[in-house]
Amino acid sequence: VGSPLELRFLRLFQQHGFNPQPQVPVSPGDGAPPISIADFAVPDRNLAIYVDGAAFHVGARLRRDRLIRNRLREGPRHWTVVELRAPDLARGAALVQELMHR
Secondary structure, three states, X not given: OOOHHHHXXXXXXXXXXXXXXXXXXXXXXXXXXXXXXXXXXXXXXXXXXXXXXOOOOOHHHHHHXXXXXXXXXHXXXXXXXXXXXXXXXXXXXXXXXXXXXX
């Protein structure tokens, strides 16, 4: 995983039996080159999870991330893109259950 916050989410996921793949290259369509690395993903369900720290997600980076994530959502694979932040950790098992059923 790429950050301490991602590690906290990984531990939460594992604690509740959810095992997405970490650091997965994702593309809008099959055979297309990757346009991003999802922090976690379940590729066979087209679920991409991004963990965003508040300090990192501003200005040009925010605009770039929105563009990329919209391309994933609107592309031929129709990814379900979930964006998580530190306060989401407090949701605990409920968050994990929601992710497992997306």
